[in-house]
Structures are given as structure tokens and as C-alpha cells.
Amino acid sequence: MSSAAGEDPFAGHLGDCRTAVAFQRDALAQRDRRSGGFIIVAVLWILGALATLAVIYNLYARQTALEFVDHDERLQAQALAVSGVELAAYRILSFGNNRPSLGQFSFRQGSAVIDVAFTAENSRIDLNFGPKELIAGLFAGLGASPEDAAAFANHVDAWRTPLNPGATDAEAVLYQGAGKAYGPRHGPFQHVNELTMVLGMPTWLIERALPYFTIYSGQRAVDVLSASPQVLAAVPGMTPDLMQSLPTQGSGAQLGAWRAQFGYAASFLTMGPSSADHVDVDVRFPSQRHIRSDAVILVLDRDLEPYHVLSWNDEEIAVGQRAGASPY
Numbered sequence: 001m002s003s004a005a006g007e008d009p010f011a012g013h014l015g016d017c018r019t020a021v022a023f024q025r026d027a028l029a030q031r032d033r034r035s036g037g038f039i040i041v042a043v044l045w046i047l048g049a050l051a052t053l054a055v056i057y058n059l060y061a062r063q064t065a066l067e068f069v070d071h072d073e074r075l076q077a078q079a080l081a082v083s084g085v086e087l088a089a090y091r092i093l094s095f096g097n098n099r100p101s102l103g104q105f106s107f108r109q110g111s112a113v114i115d116v117a118f119t120a121e122n123s124r125i126d127l128n129f130g131p132k133e134l135i136a137g138l139f140a141g142l143g144a145s146p147e148d149a150a151a152f153a154n155h156v157d158a159w160r161t162p163l164n165p166g167a168t169d170a171e172a173v174l175y176q177g178a179g180k181a182y183g184p185r186h187g188p189f190q191h192v193n194e195l196t197m198v199l200g201m202p203t204w205l206i207e208r209a210l211p212y213f214t215i216y217s218g219q220r221a222v223d224v225l226s227a228s229p230q231v232l233a234a235v236p237g238m239t240p241d242l243m244q245s246l247p248t249q250g251s252g253a254q255l256g257a258w259r260a261q262f263g264y265a266a267s268f269l270t271m272g273p274s275s276a277d278h279v280d281v282d283v284r285f286p287s288q289r290h291i292r293s294d295a296v297i298l299v300l301d302r303d304l305e306p307y308h309v310l311s312w313n314d315e316e317i318a319v320g321q322r323a324g325a326s327p328y
Helices: 011-094 132-141 146-160 170-177 192-197 203-212 229-233 240-244 252-268
Strands: 102-109 112-120 276-284 290-298 308-317
Touching (some): 011 102, 011 112, 011 308, 132 146, 132 229, 240 252
């Protein structure tokens, strides 16, 4: 059918096309806007992840640096502790036959301050050689009743005393009766902590007594010039008046001058250091780190080595905590 005069037969179709094109353009624009929003969100997620990684890396770097400083100070402390022990041995040897019973000194190395103190090991009671009466006196002085102190000292003596061939081990029977899966060693104490295995010993008494015992002096008597008040008070026959009159300096040659005055107590005392010494080394850093080393060394005259290490222990003291002070 022919169209009316003057009318464009394609005009309607063109309008529809324009409308469809405009709709498609708007749809594409809307899709682009949604895509752009998605991209922004993705970028924000990536930036957030990168920021988190940066924080984690920063923490890791700081922790690594702290661990490096920690490791470095530990290595320094070990080397400085060895230096302190060597200097103590040198000072002991420098006195020749008149070696001191105790001493102390300090020095600096780099940023660290090192305090060193040494004491003759016979300032303590030897668990293997100390008389029962002396051991019982220490237990009593630290809070045990006289009866319990004597019983504990008897068990200590039974632990270290060899059993005669063919003899009945009455002490082992007591351990079995107490439900122990072991008996007395019947041999020398290998470590002062072995005291925890002795029959009947209460924990509180062991903790108080351990600082005053050793296994390295090899002597039955204690050194009057370096022993602590607790050890001297444990000496049988010791009185407050005798404590006040104890010599504070002198040598073994002068021992006879006061031996008569002290009577029975004098048999538990000597005026001269053992060949073994206890050395405490405190190393302190500006970071407030405090590391203590304590060693027992054997210093012999005319030996091939300047000293021999018998025992060594390291301890880190927490910031704000006092070092576990030696009773000497």
C-alpha cells in the first residue's frame, strides 16, 4: 500500500532505531559505571592488603632486630663472664702462697659493666667431708628442730658413707619403708642438688640450705675468714661472744693464736682458703639486661693451666628483679 503524500516511509523505523541505540548506550554507560565501582573496590582491597603486609613486615623486622640484639648480648655476656673468671683466677694466683679468701672488683667492656666477686669454696660446708655436727648445726640454724636437724644430718652421712662388705643396709630399709624406689648412694654426693633425694629432707629446708653447701672444697673445716654468718653459727660450740671475736684477717700460721680460745669449735674452723673458689660474674647492659654467671674453679700453683672449671651456671635476671644474691 502506498504511503500518504509527503510522508517518509522510513521515519518511524529510524525513530525506533534511535531509541534502541540510546537505550543500548545508556545500558553500556551504566555497565561501565558498575565496572568502574568494582575496580575501585578491588583497588581498595589491594591497598588494604598491602598495608597489612607492610605492618606485618615492620613487626617482623622489629622482632628480628630485637632477637639479633638479644643474641648479640648473650654472646657478649658469655665472653665477658669468661673474662671475669680469668681475671679472678689471675688475682688469686698473683698473691702466691698468701692467696686471699675472698675479693671483688669491677670493670667495663664496651657498654657493659661487669662485677666480679670470688670466695674460697671452703666458706661453704662440704657435703662429702663436713662433720655431721656441723651439718646438723646448719639445719638447726635454718629453722629445723634440734631433733630433726640431727636426724637429717644422720641421713646425709648415711648417704655418703660406703657400706661395709656383708653389712645389712638398714638405711635402705628406711627408704623402702618411705616408699622410695631407690636407696642411699653410699658414695660421695655428685651435686649439691642430690640433697633433695636424701630421706626426710623437707623442701623448705633444702631451699634454705643449698647456698651454704658445696662438694668442691674437699675439707671438713670451713674458712673463718670467708664463711657466712649462717655457716659460722652452725659450728658446734659457737656462741655469740665467740662470733664477735672471730678473726677477720690473718693466715694459717696465726691459727694457733686463737685456737685455744675457741676450744671445741676450733676443730671445725680453718684460716686459709681451699684450692677451689666460687666466682660470681654479673654482666649488665644499657638495655637493662642483667646476666649472672657463677662458676667454681680450681686454681693450682705451678699448674699447666691457670685454672680448671669444676662447675658453671648462667642465669638471666629479669628487669626490676634483684639478682639472687650469694650468701657470701
